[in-house]
Amino acid sequence: MFFPPRRLCVRGLLLALVLAGGAGSLSDASAQAPLRYVNDNTTVSEISFRFVDQQTFETSRLQEQIATAAPGFFARLQNQFSFLPGLSPRLYPFDPVTLQKDVVRLRQFYQQNGFPTPDIDYPASQLDSSKNRIHVIFTIQEGPELDIRESTFQNADGTAGIRAALPAPLHDDWVRYQRSTLRVGGRYTDFKRTQIEDQVQSWLRNRGFAFARVQSSAAVDTAQYAADLEFFVDAGPQATVSEISIEGNTAVNRSVILRELPFGVGDRFSADAVTEGQQKLFDLNLFRVALADVPDQPRDSTVRVRYRVRETELRAYSGQIGYDTQSGATLEGSWRHRNFYGDARTFIVSLTADTGLPENPPNFLPGFLTRSSSQELSRTFRASVTLRQPYLFSQDLSGSVSPFVQERLNPALAPNPDRSLDLNERQFGINSSLVYDLLPYRTLSLQHSFARTRQFLASGVSDPTRPDIPLGADEDLFNKSVFTLNGTFGEADDFINPTRGYIFRPTVQLGGYLFDSGVEFAELSAELSGYLPLSEHVELAGRVFAGSLWPFEESRTNLTLPADPSPEDLQQNRVFQNRFSDYLLYAGGGSDVRGWSSRLAGGKVLRRSPVIEDGFVYRPTGARTKIGGSLEARFPLPGLGPNWRTAAFIDAARLSPGTLNLTPPPSVSGVVEGPDGRAVGTDPSQFLVGTGAGLRYQTPFGFLRIDLAYKLTPDRLDLRSAGDVGRAATRDPPTPLSQVDTRSIRRLRLHFGIGRSF
Numbered sequence: 001m002f003f004p005p006r007r008l009c010v011r012g013l014l015l016a017l018v019l020a021g022g023a024g025s026l027s028d029a030s031a032q033a034p035l036r037y038v039n040d041n042t043t044v045s046e047i048s049f050r051f052v053d054q055q056t057f058e059t060s061r062l063q064e065q066i067a068t069a070a071p072g073f074f075a076r077l078q079n080q081f082s083f084l085p086g087l088s089p090r091l092y093p094f095d096p097v098t099l100q101k102d103v104v105r106l107r108q109f110y111q112q113n114g115f116p117t118p119d120i121d122y123p124a125s126q127l128d129s130s131k132n133r134i135h136v137i138f139t140i141q142e143g144p145e146l147d148i149r150e151s152t153f154q155n156a157d158g159t160a161g162i163r164a165a166l167p168a169p170l171h172d173d174w175v176r177y178q179r180s181t182l183r184v185g186g187r188y189t190d191f192k193r194t195q196i197e198d199q200v201q202s203w204l205r206n207r208g209f210a211f212a213r214v215q216s217s218a219a220v221d222t223a224q225y226a227a228d229l230e231f232f233v234d235a236g237p238q239a240t241v242s243e244i245s246i247e248g249n250t251a252v253n254r255s256v257i258l259r260e261l262p263f264g265v266g267d268r269f270s271a272d273a274v275t276e277g278q279q280k281l282f283d284l285n286l287f288r289v290a291l292a293d294v295p296d297q298p299r300d301s302t303v304r305v306r307y308r309v310r311e312t313e314l315r316a317y318s319g320q321i322g323y324d325t326q327s328g329a330t331l332e333g334s335w336r337h338r339n340f341y342g343d344a345r346t347f348i349v350s351l352t353a354d355t356g357l358p359e360n361p362p363n364f365l366p367g368f369l370t371r372s373s374s375q376e377l378s379r380t381f382r383a384s385v386t387l388r389q390p391y392l393f394s395q396d397l398s399g400s401v402s403p404f405v406q407e408r409l410n411p412a413l414a415p416n417p418d419r420s421l422d423l424n425e426r427q428f429g430i431n432s433s434l435v436y437d438l439l440p441y442r443t444l445s446l447q448h449s450f451a452r453t454r455q456f457l458a459s460g461v462s463d464p465t466r467p468d469i470p471l472g473a474d475e476d477l478f479n480k481s482v483f484t485l486n487g488t489f490g491e492a493d494d495f496i497n498p499t500r501g502y503i504f505r506p507t508v509q510l511g512g513y514l515f516d517s518g519v520e521f522a523e524l525s526a527e528l529s530g531y532l533p534l535s536e537h538v539e540l541a542g543r544v545f546a547g548s549l550w551p552f553e554e555s556r557t558n559l560t561l562p563a564d565p566s567p568e569d570l571q572q573n574r575v576f577q578n579r580f581s582d583y584l585l586y587a588g589g590g591s592d593v594r595g596w597s598s599r600l601a602g603g604k605v606l607r608r609s610p611v612i613e614d615g616f617v618y619r620p621t622g623a624r625t626k627i628g629g630s631l632e633a634r635f636p637l638p639g640l641g642p643n644w645r646t647a648a649f650i651d652a653a654r655l656s657p658g659t660l661n662l663t664p665p666p667s668v669s670g671v672v673e674g675p676d677g678r679a680v681g682t683d684p685s686q687f688l689v690g691t692g693a694g695l696r697y698q699t700p701f702g703f704l705r706i707d708l709a710y711k712l713t714p715d716r717l718d719l720r721s722a723g724d725v726g727r728a729a730t731r732d733p734p735t736p737l738s739q740v741d742t743r744s745i746r747r748l749r750l751h752f753g754i755g756r757s758f
Contacts, residue, residue, distance in 0.1 A: 037129055042094040044070045045133040050124060052141035057113075058536050060642070065109045066102035068094070068136060073640050094134050103138075110142060114187035116222065117143040148192075149226040151184040153200070156213075156234035165235055170207060177203055188227040193218055196231065204235050205271035210294055210303040211236035239269045242302035248309040252286050256344045257307065260284065260395055269303050279440065281309065284344050284390060288312040314338045326411075326598060327354035327378050346388040354380040356409060356421070375597045376617050377609075379409035379421060396437045403430045412581030412619065414607070414669040416456040427451045429480075438487075441495035447484040450515055453477070455578055457669075476575050478518025482511040482583075492531065497702075497756065499539050502530045511583070512553065519579050520555040524548055529758050537636040543758045545653075547585050548625045551660070555580070561661045573661055574668055584622025584662065585655065587688055590751035591758060593628065593651040594709035595690025596718070597749065602655040603684030604717060605663060606725055608670040616672065616726030618717060621662045621684050628653030632757055634696070645696035649707070649757070656685040672729050680729050680737070682715040689713045694751075702755040711747045719746045 047070045049059045071079065075090045082089040103120050110118035119141040126135045155165040163171055182196060197214045204212035213234040220227045241263060246254050261277035263270065274292045281290040289310035297304055319333040331353040340347035356379035384404035392399050405428040409415060415422030429451030436444045455476045485508045492501030505527045512520035525547030533539045551559050558576040561569055587593045588601030595601070599620040609615040630651045637644035657663075663684060666673035674680040694707030711718060717725060719742035728735035 037127060038094060038096060038134065039132070040093075041132055042127070043133050044068060044092040044094045044136060045128070045131075046070050046135045048135065048137045050137060050139045052119075052139065054142055055140075056115075056142060056145075060537070060636075062106065062109070062138075062140075065105045067098050067105075068102050070136070073638070094136075099136065106138065106140070110140075112190055114146045114189045115142045115144075116146050116220075116225070119143065144225045146188045146220065146225050146227055148185050148188045149221070149224075149228055151182075151196075151229040151231070153178070153182075153231045153233060156232055158230070158232060162231075162233045162235075165233065167238065173207075174203075184229065188218065188220075188229075193229060196229075200231060200233060202271060204233070205269070208238040208240070208268045208270070209235045210239045210269045210271075211299040236299050237301045239301050239303040241265055241267050241269055241305055243304040245304060245306045246309070247306065248289075249311065251311060251314060251339060252309075252344065253342060256284075256342070256391075257281065257309070259391055261307075262395065269305075274305055276440075277307070280395065281307065284338075285346070286311060286314075286338050286344060312338065324354065326375060327380070328356040328358060330354045340387070344390050346386070346390075348384075348386040348388075350382075350384050350386065352380065352382045354378065375600060376411035376607075376619055377409065377415075378411040379423065380406065381408070381423075382406040392434070397434065398437075399432070399434045401430060401432045404428065410455070410578075410581065412622075413455060413457065413578050419456060424456045426454045426456075427480075438489075442488050442490070444487040445485070447486075449480065449482050449484070451480045453480055453518075453579075457575075457578070476578065478579065479515045480511065480519050480579075481513070481515040481517035482509055482519070484509050498529075498531045499533050500531055502528065504528050509583070512555075519583065520553040521549055521551045521580070521583060523550070523583060525585075527758075539634050541630075541632045541634065541756075541758070543630045545626065545628045549580075549583060549585065551580070559660045559662070570665055570667070574664060577662060577664055581622065585624070585626040586620055586622055587626065587628065587653045587655055588620075590705070590707060590753040593653045593688050593690050594649065594692060594707055594751055595651070595711040595747070595749050596688070601653065601688045601690075602686050603657070603663065603682055605679040605681035606672040606717075606722060606729065608672065608726070609722075616722040618722050619664075619671075621657070621664070621681070623655035623662070623684065624658040624660050625656050626653060630758060637695070643698040645698070645703070647694045647696060647707070647757070648692075649694070649709075650689070650691040651709075652687070652689045654687050672726060674729060675734050675736075680725065682717050686715060687713060690749075705751070705753040705755075705757065707751040707753075707757075709749045709751060711749070714747060719743060721746070 047063065047066075047068060049062055069092050071090060071092055075092075078087060079089045081087055099122065103122070106120045107118055110120070120138060122136060122138050124137040124139055126137065128134070153162040154160065155162060163174055166174055181199065184196065186192075193216050197216050201212050201214045204214075213236070214231060216229060216231045218227050218229050242265065244258065244261065244265060246257050249257060258264070260280040261273075262280070263273045263277070267273075274294075278290050278292040281287055287309045289308070291308045293306055293308075294303060295306050315335070315337050317333075317335050319331075321332075322330045324330055332351070334348055334350040336346060336348040338344075338346055356377050382404060383406075384402050386400055386402040388398065388400040390398045406426070407423050408425040408427070409421065409423050410425045413424045416424040429449065431447065431449045433445055433447040438444060457475055486506065488495075488503065488505050490501060490503035492498040492503055495503065507523075507525045509521070509523040511517055511522075525545070527543060527545045529541070529543045531539060531541050550556075555576060558569075558572040559580065561573055565573070586599040586602065588596035589598035592598075593601045600618055602623060603621040604618040605621060607617055607619045609617045628651070630649060632647055632649040635646045635648075636642070637646050663681060664671050664679060666677070666679050668679075672680045689712040690709045691712060692707055692709035694705060697704045716737060720737075720740050721743070724740050725737065728737065728740045
């Protein structure tokens with residue numbers, strides 16, 4: 001289709017002819033023929049890149065260099081529905097001059113990155129004259145790359161090697177550093193040359209040369225496509241710290257700041273130590289700004305280091321509100337003083353309410369956003385006071401104490417209808433901890449938790465025709481004294497959002513020995529996570545977890561039933577099942593074996609619901625041992641920008657109670673009895689596998705995650721709703737479980753989360 005001459009844009013025609021001529025030959029001009037028909041109304045439909053010999057850079061990086069733009073995913077979607085009221089199409093005008101400038105920009109980009117003779121053009125671009133839209137296609141031939149042939153390191157005037165300019169004790173260190181880190185080679189770029197300058201300067205500054213200077217030059221052999229680099233190093237004098245100046249502090253004492261610094265007056269200067277001190281000041285949460293530098297001063301054997309700070313508000317309030325599918329509406333509020341009686345102490349008063357409201361979420365929100373009717377309800381109301389001391393004999397050691405009081409609806413216990421909101425557990429006690437910072441984000445912590453716990457238990461007799469089952473106690477009053485030792489170790493490029501490396505998190509718990517603890521056990525668990533980038537935008541993440549619990553003394557006796565248990569044995573077993581519900585191992589949830597609700601993967605029993613009228617729920621029984629793993633591949637999401645990611649994953653775990661009896665008998669209030677006289681439930685030993693895919697969106701506070709997971713190994717209850725199973729089991733006569741309908745949709749589970757999966 002040809003545009004009528006009166007509509008032909010003269011400017012566009014002239015520019016197109018100029019561009020065609022700029023291609024350098026008559027054949028090139030012929031290849032650019034579609035551009036003769038562009039006008040002021042031509043729009044860009046798509047931008048592509050074709051590579052003749054090789055591709056060094058991702059297309060997303062090349063698109064960052066050009067000004068011509070094309071519609072992305074959302075713009076295309078909006079254009080598809082632009083016929084709707086309130087929506088208008090988003091157009092991306094085409095400008096031939098901008099296109100030609102883009103060619104120059106791409107050529108300069110390649111030259112700056114080690115390709116001196118790139119050939120870049122757009123002969124394959126396609127104009128859809130019927131819609132007046134152009135598909136811009138850049139054809140790129142990178143050409144030979146410029147390799148680094150030789151590199152030398154000399155003193156400032158170039159008369160001798162750098163080794164001769166250093167003190168004798170550093171000669172061997174420099175040789176090792178040059179061989180291990182400065183193995184210069186590969187493709188030459190200006191950035192790489194500058195990077196080597198910075199590396200050498202940092203090496204010197206970390207060994208006392210506070211005023212070190214490094215300059216460089218490159219001699220390019222265009223015939224051989226080679227570059228020879230020369231670095232000129234002026235190390236200056238090796239200096240010690242003569243003064244540490246602090247500016248901007250008012251309420252925070254100078255001595256508090258100085259004690260956080262990993263160096264003092266008289267120490268050899270180290271740039272890394274100065275930066276570490278800046279980070280430690282930020283970690284105090286007393287300053288909104290903390291800057292460290294070496295101000296202008298004479299280049300001699302002493303150096304003055306300066307820290308400039310700006311204090312934050314010492315007193316602050318905070319609060320948040322949210323919704324959890326198991327705990328309902330959640331409320332949190334706190335008041336803190338960041339410098340309580342000086343010395344950088346933190347004093348915090350916190351209130352937390354996991355309300356469990358609304359109690360019947362399917363009538364409040366759409367079903368796919370709520371907890372399933374098969375999931376147990378939980379509530380927690382907690383008040384605590386925390387005093388944290390950041391400096392205990394060492395800048396790397398901190399401690400805290402936190403007394404608390406808590407009322408709770410423990411989902412492992414039957415709700416108590418005689419108490420407000422069916423709350424069935426009360427605790428008061430104190431938590432204390434010591435935290436030692438080995439390295440940034442690598443810590444070792446020792447915690448002790450003491451709690452006086454009262455569990456309000458419902459009656460154990462649910463059937464008066466069963467006199468052999470004794471009446472359960474109204475309550476269980478006991479102490480919990482638990483020590484926890486855990487650590488974080490590893491090597492990763494970023495411990496908050498790692499993409500390369502590994503992180504190891506071992507944990508040891510020991511209950512008993514102090515304060516006549518009613519829970520006596522040892523628990524050992526460990527988690528190893530690894531991260532491996534497969535390309536610039538694709539990464540692989542994996543995790544392995546293993547944990548095991550060993551009750552001892554009275555706890556082991558009561559959690560292990562004899563072959564012919566007495567009524568007293570059954571009663572004590574039930575009591576200790578409740579005591580240990582917080583220490584058993586579970587599976588399921590958005591950060592574990594996806595596809596199942598939190599804790600509902602594995603053994604479970606059917607129980608009447610105190611919330612849903614004539615309803616039923618599944619109660620997890622827990623396990624003594626757990627071995628599991630996850631594998632997740634993360635990809636970019638084309639058209640949505642760098643903040644969007646996709647993921648594909650598979651999770652697996654093996655749970656087992658071992659020799660422990662963790663399945664509650666039908667005598668427990670609310671537990672439904674099957675035709676065989678035992679609780680309606682599943683095998684507590686299970687192998688679980690779930691798979692699926694999800695979306696990720698990067699925010700300042702971490703990834704927002706949405707995962708759709710699929711159960712590959714559901715048990716006999718997973719595909720049946722608790723309500724259907726409960727109604728079948730309580731009929732007269734009971735309906736066999738095999739005749740209860742299964743629903744394939746129950747293989748699917750939608751998970752929401754914040755942060756990385758692991």
